Amino acid sequence: MIYQERAVTFVCQEERLVGVLTLPEKPLGRGVVITVGGPQYRVGSHRQFLLLARQLAEAGVPVLRYDYRGMGDSEGKPRAFEAIEHDLRAAIDLFYRELPILTEVVVWGLCDAASAALMYAFQDSRVAALALANPWVRTPEGLANTMVKHYYGARLTRPEFWQKLVSGKINFAAALSGLLNNLRKRSAKEPQLEASCAFPERMAAGLEKFRGRVLFLISGRDLTALEFQEAVKSSPHWQRALRRPQVEWRRLEEATHTFSADIWRTQVGRWTIEWVKSW
Structure with a gap:
């Protein structure tokens, strides 16, 4: 038309x-x-x-x-x-x-x-x-929960992730730090928000x-x-x-x-x- x-x-x-x-x-x-x-x-x-x-x-x-x-x-x-x-x-x-x-x-x-x-x-x-x-x-807890469940969880099941980890192509300390940070946010209780x-x-x-x-x-x-x-x-x-x-x-x-x-x-x-x- x-x-x-x-x-x-x-x-x-x-x-x-x-x-x-x-x-x-x-x-x-x-x-x-x-x-x-x-x-x-x-x-x-x-x-x-x-x-x-x-x-x-x-x-x-x-x-x-x-x-x-x-x-x-x-x-x-x-x-x-x-x-x-x-x-x-x-x-x-x-x-x-x-x-x-x-x-x-x-x-x-x-x-x-x-x-x-x-x-x-x-x-x-x-x-x-x-x-x-x-x-x-988006909230801090919501983002952390999604990252842990869909990003980190998915990466751990992929063979290429472990290959890169063993070969040193992945910064293990940084990856672990990111995971732990998201786990803390995921479990944290957010202060009561204003309406x-x-x-x-x-x-x-x-x-x-x-x-x-x-x-x-x-x-x-x-x-x-x-x-x-x-x-x-x-x-x-x-x-x-x-x-x-x-x-x-x-x-x-x-x-x-x-x-x-x-x-x-x-x-x-x-x-x-x-x-x-x-x-």
Whole structure:
């Protein structure tokens, strides 16, 4: 389907934000808002968000991607992902103004943008669904547990590791120090966190309160994705929040964190399109 792209600006708490609308010739009433995560802007790593927006628009799905305050071309000071709820709300406001046929939106986020979407969505009735790629739940204990289980454990079972160790190609002291350090972090009890800082729990609580559909997109070769899966396995709160029919999962075993290969990006786009048009 033919589509057009148009740059837009809008205001969030007296600061100017920049975005791009990708609008098909005959748009659906359900649009996708792509929120950036990490130190990047609306184009995305290796043009990921730009290509995703165009792929969706070719299928009739209108898209807005934007820079929140302090990122890309938007004004303001850089801010943590836990503090972008006003930016996301302003972006959705803009999307509705620019495309009056909209009836609901899907928020699509990668990494800490997925985390931010989970903490926001239940507060906005216009958000009907979330597409969440490799959500960020990092804590010192969570990272240490994942490293011990999936990195050190996997290395010890590989013959090439022992060959390198015997031949002196691996610094045994450094490797042992790293393992022991992660074991200490894994077993340490973290001080009680303030509610405003315990973002993984806020994510789980947000998911529990959100009544819409959720699609998790998981990479098989990604430490962040592994941390998320381990957090879910060890948390009754997460398991309870996920125990409903509106939650779906898609997994690409060979994919990296940002789905960096063209075949992975294209598959993620296909899954997103099929899911967005399934209700």
